[in-house]
Amino acid sequence: MNNTWFLYMAFAAGLLFIGVYCLLTMKNVVKLFIGIEVISKGVSLALLATGFVKKNTLLAQSLVITFIVVEVSLVATALAIIVNIYKHTKSLDVRKLTKLRG
Amino acid sequence: MIWQILLLTGLVVFSALAILAKDLLKSAISLAVASLLLGIIFFRMNAPYAGVFEISVVAGLITVLFILTIALTRAEGDVRESKTVKIVFPLFFVVFILIDVLVMKSLLQKIPALPETAEHGTFGDVLWKQRTFDLVGQLAVILAGVFSVLALFRKKDKNE
Numbered sequence: 001m002n003n004t005w006f007l008y009m010a011f012a013a014g015l016l017f018i019g020v021y022c023l024l025t026m027k028n029v030v031k032l033f034i035g036i037e038v039i040s041k042g043v044s045l046a047l048l049a050t051g052f053v054k055k056n057t058l059l060a061q062s063l064v065i066t067f068i069v070v071e072v073s074l075v076a077t078a079l080a081i082i083v084n085i086y087k088h089t090k091s092l093d094v095r096k097l098t099k100l101r102g
Numbered sequence: 103m104i105w106q107i108l109l110l111t112g113l114v115v116f117s118a119l120a121i122l123a124k125d126l127l128k129s130a131i132s133l134a135v136a137s138l139l140l141g142i143i144f145f146r147m148n149a150p151y152a153g154v155f156e157i158s159v160v161a162g163l164i165t166v167l168f169i170l171t172i173a174l175t176r177a178e179g180d181v182r183e184s185k186t187v188k189i190v191f192p193l194f195f196v197v198f199i200l201i202d203v204l205v206m207k208s209l210l211q212k213i214p215a216l217p218e219t220a221e222h223g224t225f226g227d228v229l230w231k232q233r234t235f236d237l238v239g240q241l242a243v244i245l246a247g248v249f250s251v252l253a254l255f256r257k258k259d260k261n262e
Binding site for chain 1: 107110113114117118120121126129130133136137140143144147148149151152155156159160163164167168170171172174175181182183187191194195198199202203206207210211218219221223224225227228229232233236239240243244246247248250251254255
């Protein structure tokens with residue numbers, strides 16, 4: 001049992017690392033958001049793997065579905081914000097956002 | 103088990119491709135393939151409902167939203183990423199995986215997790231009866247998302 005859990009959690013941690021690396025190094029706003037998506041894949045894998053190993057698949061599934069719903073509305077809002085950013089600055093570079101003044 | 107490991111490896115590879123690809127469209131499509139693989143993994147872990155949601159919503163809807171955004175921002179939106187980021191990535195990744203494998207095993211015994219008790223009932227019972235409050239939260243989140251998108255795309259009044 002512990003070995004299976006270990007395997008899934010190791011892969012989930014790998015996904016998390018890929019996402020965090022993207023967030024730390026990239027400049028394109030859409031790319032940064034793809035990084036957040038990769039992190040969320042790692043999180044849902046970790047949730048379901050824990051439920052699978054502890055024989056609580058039904059509960060884990062309902063938690064994963066809640067997470068996916070939250071993720072979708074996050075994506076819709078964030079992409080709308082990105083389109084607005086592009087309209088304002090004519091660029092997707094995250095560094096140009098430091099020049100915005102309220 | 104071997105198939106599961108292959109699928110997990112594919113998931114990690116396509117996720118890495120999604121962040122490393124130069125073209126944003128290719129990144130979005132790699133992300134969709136990664137979601138598809140994750141959905142298949144869910145199916146193989148006896149979680150059909152989560153798999154269906156992952157494939158239909160994440161691989162379908164979110165990819166469409168991404169491609170729409172990329173199409174809307176394409177004209178002059180190209181940003182150059184530095185090349186060292188892509189060259190250094192495999193090195194960091196290998197180092198991280200080594201640390202991960204060494205540390206994770208000892209950590210797993212200390213993490214508090216769900217008690218290992220057998221479940222009874224169906225998926226519907228768990229979702230509608232045990233987690234009713236979650237559903238209310240989901241409704242609230244969806245409404246908040248709809249209103250925020252409406253607010254972000256509203257047309258300006260003539261008086262402004």
